[in-house]
Amino acid sequence: MLEIGTGRATSVAGQGGVDAADATTLITDLPYGPKAAEVAREAVAVALHDAEADLLDDARLITSELATNAFASGRPPLVLCVDRRSQTAGDLEVEITVTDGGCSDPAPCSPPAPEEEAESGRGLVIVEALADAWSLTTGNHGTRAWCRLRRGSHHSPDGTH
Incomplete structure (x- = not known):
């Protein structure tokens, strides 16, 4: 059990098969407020x-962006889940999910382009x-923002996959 900021974080190591020892999940409640992004960044660092x-x-x-969006557009509770899996030698896959209590606006198919001089809207x-992949599902009873990052032998330094 890990204590992060005002959230409660739980780290669970995989159990079972050979690959399970290379998997870890961290789940933490995020504060519903301006500190959500800060606590989320700290949890990911752990x-x-x-x-x-x-x-x-x-x-x-x-x-940070997903937690900020959840606070700005959603309702409590805010929850962060970080799934980490080592694939082959040196390959790492991370899935990040932030959920909240929902909103009334439908999810965009692609992120809207922010106004050039806007101070927000780029999350x-x-x-x-x-991200290598991402999705956003919104609803009145819950919103789920998810993404996957992969690094290792199949990820080139210039950002292409």
Whole structure:
């Protein structure tokens, strides 16, 4: 059990087969307020403490954006889940999910382009640019923002996959 900020984080190591020892899940409640992004970034840093710097930076930025969107557009509770799996030698796959209590606006098919001088509205554009895959599902009873990051031998330094 890990205590992160005001949230409660639980780290669960995989059990069972050979690959299960290389899987970890961290789940934490996020505060419903301006601190949601900060607590989410701290939780990702714990979950990915030994990951390469570029993966950690991307994961922290994405998580911050998803937590901010959940607070700004959703209702409590806010929950962060970070699934980490080592694939083959040196390959790492991370799935980040932020859920909230729902909203009344439908999910966009693709992130809307923000106004050039707008101070906000770039969160999903950033997620789309950094993640290998992502989705957003909204509803009155819950919203789920999810993304996957992969790093290792199949990820080139210039960002192509």
